[in-house]
Amino acid sequence: EAGVAQSPRYKIIEKRQSVAFWCNPISGHATLYWYQQILGQGPKLLIQFQNNGVVDDSQLPKDRFSAERLKGVDSTLKIQPAKLEDSAVYLCASSLALPTNYGYTFGSGTRLTVV
């Protein structure tokens, strides 16, 4: 099966600019996650979708970050305006909604550098 697709792979922007990342999950996976991985740290959940509804966005900096999954399939994460501390790898993951399966599959990520 095809994996989780993310684009772009790399992005360099200046602070205060805006940027958007795209994720296409594995077909049939109802749950989609965006994680932020700062260099030298483990991934941290930003937002979790179940179909097109938000399950958890408690750690999403809502003053600058937004995410949507309008049709319950692919998703977009946006940062506006970007800060230097947003430099990180943004990982998208998807899974079936069955906890015993826990078919969590991660994409390769988008590496963002804010200068």
Added chain:
Amino acid sequence: AQSVTQPDIHITVSEGASLELRCNYSYGATPYLFWYVQSPGQGLQLLLKYFSGDTLVQGIKGFEAEFKRSQSSFNLRKPSVHWSDAAEYFCAVGARAAGNKLTFGGGTRVLVKP
């Protein structure tokens, strides 16, 4: 709230030697536990997972992990390390009550000496 601690930031091991990576978690109920590996520039690959049952879990690439409830630990082991095992390893805890989200530890970087 759930949390994960990986006490070792870096570990250097000789090729062919055994490897053990430590992971301690904090969660009130029975957690789901995972080990992921991340090679440079790559995404996260699942090595193994524990949900219930046998506390010794076998994974891919010759890795295994043991769940010890009394110690709140889920240590990863490999009897004989290959140079290709050089990577960063992340322990993670999840729980259905927490919406299946994963909480990751800070990672352990493994260097393999020839």
